[in-house]
Amino acid sequence: MDAYIQGILILSGINLMAVLGLSLLTGFTGLFSFGHAGFMAIGGYTAAAMTVKYHMPFIPALLIGAIAASFVSAIIGALTLKLKGDYFCIATLGFGEATRLILDNVQYFGGARGWPGIPAYTNLTNVVIINIIAIVLLANLIRSKHGRNMIAVREEELASQIAGINVFKYKLISLMISAAYAGIAGGLMAHYMTFLQPKMFALTKSTELTIIVIFGGLGSISGSVLGALVLTSLPEILRAFSNWRLVIYGLAVIIIMITRPEGLMGGYEFTPQSMKKLFSNLKGKRLKSSEGRE
Amino acid sequence: MNLLEMKNVTKRFGGLTAVSSVDFEIEKGSITGLIGPNGAGKTTIFNLITGVYKVTEGKITFDGKDITNKEPYMIADMGITRTFQNIRLFKKLSVYENVLTACQYNANYSLFEAMLYLPRCRKQEKQLKEQAENLLEIMGLIDRKDFIANNLPYGLQRRLEIARALSLNPKLLLLDEPAAGMNPDETAQLMNLISDIRKKFDLSILIIDHHMDLVMGICEKIMVLNFGCKLAEGTPIEIQSNPKVIEAYLGVEG
Numbered sequence A: 001m002d003a004y005i006q007g008i009l010i011l012s013g014i015n016l017m018a019v020l021g022l023s024l025l026t027g028f029t030g031l032f033s034f035g036h037a038g039f040m041a042i043g044g045y046t047a048a049a050m051t052v053k054y055h056m057p058f059i060p061a062l063l064i065g066a067i068a069a070s071f072v073s074a075i076i077g078a079l080t081l082k083l084k085g086d087y088f089c090i091a092t093l094g095f096g097e098a099t100r101l102i103l104d105n106v107q108y109f110g111g112a113r114g115w116p117g118i119p120a121y122t123n124l125t126n127v128v129i130i131n132i133i134a135i136v137l138l139a140n141l142i143r144s145k146h147g148r149n150m151i152a153v154r155e156e157e158l159a160s161q162i163a164g165i166n167v168f169k170y171k172l173i174s175l176m177i178s179a180a181y182a183g184i185a186g187g188l189m190a191h192y193m194t195f196l197q198p199k200m201f202a203l204t205k206s207t208e209l210t211i212i213v214i215f216g217g218l219g220s221i222s223g224s225v226l227g228a229l230v231l232t233s234l235p236e237i238l239r240a241f242s243n244w245r246l247v248i249y250g251l252a253v254i255i256i257m258i259t260r261p262e263g264l265m266g267g268y269e270f271t272p273q274s275m276k277k278l279f280s281n282l283k284g285k286r287l288k289s290s291e292g293r294e
Numbered sequence B: 001m002n003l004l005e006m007k008n009v010t011k012r013f014g015g016l017t018a019v020s021s022v023d024f025e026i027e028k029g030s031i032t033g034l035i036g037p038n039g040a041g042k043t044t045i046f047n048l049i050t051g052v053y054k055v056t057e058g059k060i061t062f063d064g065k066d067i068t069n070k071e072p073y074m075i076a077d078m079g080i081t082r083t084f085q086n087i088r089l090f091k092k093l094s095v096y097e098n099v100l101t102a103c104q105y106n107a108n109y110s111l112f113e114a115m116l117y118l119p120r121c122r123k124q125e126k127q128l129k130e131q132a133e134n135l136l137e138i139m140g141l142i143d144r145k146d147f148i149a150n151n152l153p154y155g156l157q158r159r160l161e162i163a164r165a166l167s168l169n170p171k172l173l174l175l176d177e178p179a180a181g182m183n184p185d186e187t188a189q190l191m192n193l194i195s196d197i198r199k200k201f202d203l204s205i206l207i208i209d210h211h212m213d214l215v216m217g218i219c220e221k222i223m224v225l226n227f228g229c230k231l232a233e234g235t236p237i238e239i240q241s242n243p244k245v246i247e248a249y250l251g252v253e254g
């Protein structure tokens, strides 16, 4: 395959991994985070430390990165998720920026100048396989009672409590899984770029992830997949227009959000059943319209 | 035997005493009424029992266990649940999903079993789905299974909220103005439903309502609240002939 297209697909896949995690937190649990780039950074730097400094194989290194990100998220969650209002959202924003600033000053990881020489372990095959596993695990979770509890929390907290759901616990679980996904995305990124720099995990990265989740549609895994593929490849494809590409990107997002405020998929999923339904609907419509012509 | 006991329970909001040293018991298996003028503190009592508000003073015990100031989800797990005066459904979810979400008292598969969709998860999920459908059947909501909760007519939304509460398999069900906004026909239907529920699910019910025919018709015992204080307590006949109650509350209605 063309190396250029392969590169775009790998980047989409890395973004998708982080977006899937954020989708669980924002789309299914109703919590907004503007610090997911921070979890990616923790996962990325940890995984890279494992492969570079301890010569660990790739997959265990990714998993350790995920655990590190998840652990940090648990601390933030434990401190802020019991508070009412938007403390959590603000805390994630502060966390993301703080992580970047701290990494700027840790010379062990190269500081602000960056950290070159990370082995190039990430390739299209392992990105695709990891994403498929991530999607299957997430879909299973969401269909289970644990997933229903998260959705209930998103819908109506008080009613959830009264239905016996520990709202705090489910917010925390959602956050920890979400951060683990972001951590793996960070590890994949480190071993694709072979270079890490704190700048890569700025607030714009967190915002980009949130935009993708909303663009794809809150509460839809298919939407997140579609959103990640479209919105990661779009700026790359538009690179030919150099200066204009971010304007076009912004316009595309705005147009979709105006015409479909609920996002591309808005709570719907691509499943074999829903496809069958869609096709039978389309068939029905075509029959009707052909009848009309006769 | 008493299922629930409130001893000397007080709730203050800053300077306002919404509930003032109330003593109150609910007998196991009974339907009890809680009535009183607007702002008397009825809903506040529900919020105290279910842990939504913290008690300022006093003690609440349920089934012999102290539940004062426990978290609402713990109290729900112990067997107390409720409906809300201003309906609180999972509005954007379907009727079926509303009930299924609350149906989980005997599903204990872990997060990992869920993510890997292991046999125990599959088996328990199947049971939960059967339970949910069964409950919708009993509550007469099965033909609206896939309706979005918010799109149901008002009366059915109240019914769905009761169905959701019943999915927890509670021992005590608190109903906050279940007949609000209903016409006499619907109110009569609701009365039958409440009596049926008590028999079928073997539970005790505490009910707040302003419809006197409903309260007097199905409650074995009634407590009257006025300005946060217990004004009277007794059988419907005793309450109807109590001069203090007539002056403070019933007189206004009739």
Ligand SMILES: Nc1ncnc2c1ncn2[C@@H]1O[C@H](COP(=O)(O)OP(=O)(O)OP(=O)(O)O)[C@@H](O)[C@H]1O
Binding pocket: B013, B016, B018, B036, B037, B038, B039, B040, B041, B042, B043, B044, B045, B085
């Ligand atoms: N969260 C709160 N903060 C402050 N005051 C409150 C709060 N909840 C209730 N109150 C006050 O407590 C008093 C009792 O309110 P409550 O809702 O219990 O009345 P009620 O008997 O249910 O009335 P209604 O029949 O109108 O539903 C009212 O004066 C109300 O304003």
Ligand SMILES: [Mg+2]
Binding pocket: B042, B043, B044, B085
């Ligand atoms: Mg009230």
